[in-house]
Amino acid sequence: MKRHFTIGMAGHIDHGKTSLTKVLTNVDTDRLKEEKERQISIELGFAPLYENEDMQVSVVDVPGHERFIRQMIAGVAGIDLVVLAVAADEGVMPQTKEHLEILGFLGIKKGIVAITKIDKVEEDFLSLVKGEIMLELEGSVFENSPVAMLDSLSGKGIEDIRQLILDELGTLEPRDTKGPFRLPVDQVFTVKGQGTVVRGTVYEGSVKEGESLIILPNHIETKARQLQIHHKPAMQAFAGQRAAVNLSGIAKEEIRRGDVLVSSEHFNVTKCLDVSLRSSSDLDHIVKQRTPIKCYIGTSEVMGRIVFFDRNEIGAEHEEVLCQLRLEEEIVTKRGDRFILRRPSPQETIGGGWVIDPMGDKYRFGTKTIEELAKKKAGNPKERIISALMEEKGLSIQDLIKRTSLNESEVKTVLDQEEFLSYSSGYYTAQNIIENVTEEIYDRLMEYQQAFPMRPGINKAEAVQAMQDAFPKSLLDFVLKRGEEEGAWKRNGQFFSTAVFSPHVPANWSKRVEGMLQAIKAEGLQVKYLDNYMEDAGIPDTLRTELTYFFTEQRLLVPLDGQFHLSAERFDEAVAKLKSQTADSFEVGAAKEILGLSRKFIIPFLEKLDSERITRREGNIRVWVK
Structure with missing residues (x-):
């Protein structure tokens, strides 16, 4: 299956992010009048970097100025790999360090260091400059990252970093395109004659033209009237892609940045989150109990307060703290989502972490609450098994024991529940995974029949091969047989088609x-x-x-x-x-x-x-x- 990735250009203001993006993509991401006049990025800029039959890559250029930190966080939250631009003539700046910490809090694990403007430094000093920069990056996500030396004006090293990006992306797992669709909105605008359009990075799942959608947190129903990927019409958008969605029946005023476009009510709308938090190592001011905070999660920015259960304040210790965020507005999130906290005044990054439970409750102060939050963080046996199965789609009991650190009795107790079923001699999966595979097979049958209406159906080997990268073959065989028995589709020799299909002349x-x-x-x-x-x-x-x-x-x-x-x-x-x-x-x-x-x-x-x-x-x- 085609893989879709979004990479981010991060770094200090005027360190060459936008110039590097432009020379790689032939797109000037500074599109606003103010950006061109001031020669700084204010809003997120997006451009297509690369596409072939196996991979599509987009670039997001995030603003580097400290006053635009909100846009920076919104841009980075949906990316798979970060290119950190550091100018050879200036090195790592204070703003760069804050970006590095934010990237760490957001769980970014893959990065490339782009040392830019190398023509401004004597060639004999470049190795020294590189050494100093990498020394500054120790302890960050870029500590062991590959390094590219380049100059966007002269073109030196551009092809090298392009290939390096593709090589690094080749080692990454693509985002989940099988689960429910989710797109946090970072831009809203209108197009004359078309109506309201939203843009964002598809976090997970996929969306098809004409599909019914819901705008959360306000539960507004709409449809994806049209889709575009980098200004080109598309029938479907997948996790990892930058997408523009033309929405039907929605006024621009009804939706804003931070809202989330989803395909089902599967996602939580909440104002109270149990979280795992680490404070910034450069925190200048003590964070006290119920301190006002700005919470950045996905593309949303919401005011709230932080609530501790085993202390009354935190400093720059950088240790993990289990606590709670009580927000003033509803947001859309789920377990495992990353967030950043900033102090409204004086402005600084407090820290970041991940959501343990999006539907937090009110708890008493004390060690008992911390113990309960620690159990939640580890996940109950069922949550661990579901997480492992969602990743691998099908596992044996022994595999589940290894992946979840549960004992055999605990695993079997969970698997006895109706949400799970056995297939193919001792392998297990979840009912919702079966439903996803069934839906995927049915969609492929429909697409094949529309493309080849005179054929008896799709050859089983062809269907299995096309889906084998996403699902185990034994699971596909099981679902194909089960779907045939339940009448979801029919079989004619080696050919499969939907139950009501008959070959016909167009x-x-x-x-x-x-x-x-x-x-x-x-x-x-x-x-x-x-x-x-x-x-x-x-x-x-x-x-x-x-x-x-x-x-x-x-x-x-x-x-x-x-x-x-x-x-x-x-x-x-x-x-x-x-x-x-x-x-x-x-x-x-x-x-x-x-x-x-x-x-x-x-x-x-x-x-x-x-x-x-x-x-x-x-x-x-x-x-x-x-």
Whole structure:
């Protein structure tokens, strides 16, 4: 399956992020008048970097100025890999360090260090500059990252970093395209004649044109009227892609940055979150109990307060603290989502972490609450098993024991619940995974039938191979058989199709095809080449092979050789006539006389009888076998 990734350009203001993005993509992401006048990035900028049949890569250029930290967090939250731009003539700046810490809090694990503007430094000093920069990056996500030396103006090192980006992305697992669709909105605008459009990075799942969607947290129903990926129309958008979605029936004022576009009510809308928090190592001010905070999660920015249960304040200790965020507005989140906390005044990054439970409750101060939060953080046995199965789709009991650190008894107790089922000699999966696979198979059957309406269905091997990267083969075999038994689809030999599907000629060609079949039938046994009939009927070359296959499979025509095709009705009539006027065997001459055919037609006709095992040739005679 095609993989979709978004990479981020981060770093201090004027360290060459936008210039590097432009030289890699040929797109100037500073599109606003104010950005061009001030020569700094204010809003997020997006551009397509690379695409082939296996991978599509987008770039987000995040603002580096400290006043635009909100946009920086919103941009980085949805990316898979970060390119950190550090100017060779300035090195790591204070703002760079804050960006580094934010990236760590957001769980970014893959990075590339781009040392920019190398033409501004004497070549002899470049190795020294590189050493100093990497020394400053020790302890960050970039400590062991590959390094690219480049200059965007002269073009030095540009192709090297392009290849380095692709190599690093090649080692990453793609985002989950099978779960419910989620797109945190970071831009809202209107297009004349089209209406409201939102943009964002698809966090998970996928969305199709025409699909019903929900805008959270306000639960507004809408539809994806049209989709675009980098200004190009698309029928579907997948996790990891930057997407613009034209929404139907929604005014621009009804949606804002921070809202989330989803395909189901699966996601939590909440104002109270149990979290795991680490404070910033550069924290200048003590954070006290119920300190006002700004919480950044996804693309939302919400005011709230922090609540501790085992202390009254934190400093720059950087140790993990289990606590709670009580927000003033509802947000959309789920377990495992990353967040950043900043102090409104004086402005600074407090810290960041991840959501343990999006639906937190009110707890008493004390160690008992911390113990309960620690259990939540570890996850109960069921949550651990679901998490492992969602990653691998199907596992044995022994595999689950290894992956969850549970004992055999705990694993079996959970697997006995109705949400789980066994398949393929001791392997287990979850019911919602079965539902996802079933939906994926059904969608593929529908797409194949629309593309090839004259074929009996998709070949099983082809269907399994196309999905084997996402799901184990044994699971696909199980779902295919189960779907067949339950009537979700049907099987004809090695071909699968939806239950109500029958191979048919496309409606726009049916009249011409019917006329052509009637013409062949009217000419009996002395027909022209099939191509001649197709040409007379105006059938294009691109459709002829598919039509010939369809006629043969549906036994509308009987091929005598590569050129002549008889109406099946006329062929059957001729066989019956020949059989009624001959004994147990006959010679070619007798067949010619009975059917009134020349040698040009009788030889292919009799050879067809042999190949169909209607007759058996013995020297100069043919013997009826059925």
